[in-house]
């Protein structure tokens with residue numbers, strides 16, 4: 001049976017991302033570089049889960065590749081998710097809160113980094129999938 005509320009399933013893009021929280025309660029955002037879809041928007045560091053990876057292993061890998069920081073599974077607290085159409089596909093984004101890592105984050109892939117409070121995110125251009133996450137983070141942190 002079909003329903004207007006249940007469209008044909010799209011292929012799911014599984015993405016993990018982190019709200020890295022500093023001692024002042026600020027969260028790290030990175031700016032997507034030129035040449036990529038949604039260039040210039042501010043997003044949580046992270047990326048696609050690769051074949052055979054757990055979400056936590058994918059996030060640990062992405063944080064190291066993108067920012068040069070090292071964390072571990074026990075420092076990743078599942079916090080929220082986003083579910084959003086993304087072109088022909090459907091994005092499922094798992095957001096973790098992380099308060100403990102080693103190293104100083106540097107923008108290895110991003111154009112820039114910014115530490116912001118959740119309430120400040122409303123004024124930034126972020127991907128549509130991230131917008132419901134702002135209020136959730138604001139309530140959580």
Ligand SMILES: Nc1nc2c([nH]c(=O)n2[C@@H]2O[C@H](COP(=O)(O)OP(=O)(O)OP(=O)(O)O)[C@@H](O)[C@H]2O)c(=O)[nH]1
Nearest residue numbers: 015017036037038043044045046047048091127129130
């Ligand atoms: N990391 C991250 N990705 C997000 C967020 N919000 C959001 O819609 N996305 C989308 O989730 C996907 C993340 O995968 P990605 O970072 O590996 O993709 P990419 O296009 O940057 O790089 P790539 O395809 O060259 O690996 C992208 O389509 C990105 O636009 C977010 O807050 N953080």
